[in-house]
Amino acid sequence: MQATATDSKAGSKSKLSVSGATKIYQTRTGAVHALEDVSLDVREGEFLCIIGPSGCGKTTLLWSMAGLHPLTRGRISIDGDQITKPHPQIAMIFQDANLLPWRNLEKNIELPFELKGTKPDHERINRLLDRVGLVGFGNKHPRELSGGMQQRASIVRSLAVDPSVLLMDEPFGALDAFTRDEMNLLIQEIWMETGKTIAFVTHSIPEAIFLADRIVVMSARPGRIASIYDVDIPRPRPVSIQTEPEFIARVMEIKTRIDSQRGQELDHSAVA
């Protein structure tokens, strides 16, 4: 938390609060220190990107926020409630869409309702399907759809239960560059329309700058927060800003910071 956290969105209160989060995995080959004393506030309605090299604990941090595994030390809370197990106000969007291959799209989207034992909100689902352009694909199985369509379906699945927080774990990492731009635009629009609080893990610096209000840069082994950047580019941001000199300058700035932190480790993963 050494970087200053000056507000870009004035007056926002904290939605998700992480304090002193430390996570040590006990594995067969010994302890892996994934997170070390991470403290962070995600503000209400904020789009926060978490970025860093592989193994910096960003996915671990996100999974902890989702209540999927407990911290070794520290505390994470949503609206003051400590998160000890998955919270109904929090929905997670995974890498590679993570649809269940044996269910068609409709059944995949109804999964959260099924698990909660409630009736699917068909009206809301249809509105969302229409919003992401998936009307008429309900009876298709995931393997019949492109990667982008799968990920759109998984976004619908998460939004269908109307959570207030979306946690996204490198959701577009496996998509080609064009589809990725498209998805980034879509998620920006959805965020602007719904006002959800989003924490978005990525290892693409341009993607982070394009999407985020604030970028948290993490460093590896153990994972901790290296610096935090505010991104004050006005919205909506068109895909074309990614080629503007000012945007590229921001990318270079963050990249230089990450590289200098990483020292000799430099060559390993920045490419990914």
Add this chain to the structure above:
Amino acid sequence: MNKALEDTIPTFNKKDAGDENVSLSGGLAALGAAGGARTRLEIAVIILVAVIIIGGAELILTVMEVPQYILPTPSQIVTALFTEWPFIWPHLLVTLFELFVGFAIGASIGFVLAAVITQFPFVEKVVTPYILLLVTTPMLALVPLLILRFGFGSEPRIIAVALASGPMVMINSATGFRRTDLAKIALARSFGANTIQIFTKIRIPMAMPMIIVGLMVGSIFGLLTTVGAEMVGGAEGLGNRLTYYSSLIRMPQFFAIILLLAAIGISIYVFFFWFGKKWASWEA
């Protein structure tokens, strides 16, 4: 299961998802390879080959005047099947009954055992060698012993069938249950799923292709064991008829029984193939 999630570093490496996928690998794809969709031409050729083989056999056996007790002609076999049917079908029912009951018992136990054992890696490691022993030992060898204990009725055969098919179902189902991947469990958990829901909505569907392979292989093993056990002792069943007809050198009837056994085997295959198409087509 929660424990496993806590102590596993979230990775999505496809390799992690299915360590031991390789054993009877490809799951249903392996079944599909032999029975995939065919074009009309392919079907026509398959039938043509059958006609040539059967017709050729008929012709050669007749022309060469091969005695019936060495090899009956196809027409003699089919005729025998029809004329002897009133005497054969009670035995057919006995065989089917033993196979069905034995398989149902063995498969249920195998399935439940697989589901439970894969939840406890330590138990699984301890139990697996013994299950392998059961899979690889021909259960037929136990039949004489079982007959001593249970007599010449259906019981020893049913037990032998259960012992032959159960471990097969179990070992394949276990492979299926092992490969349930972390991301899908995490997905369900993130929506608040409890352990039972994770089991019914994630683990079972995920394991289904391998479970079906296990059921198919197990039931074929069961058929083998049923017939074998009937040949060892007792006075009923198709296996018993094989020994009976061959001892009387009634070869057309003998081959008619073989024809029936082949039909049972094929029916089992077709049933599970259809079953797989319906419940595990997502993997093929």
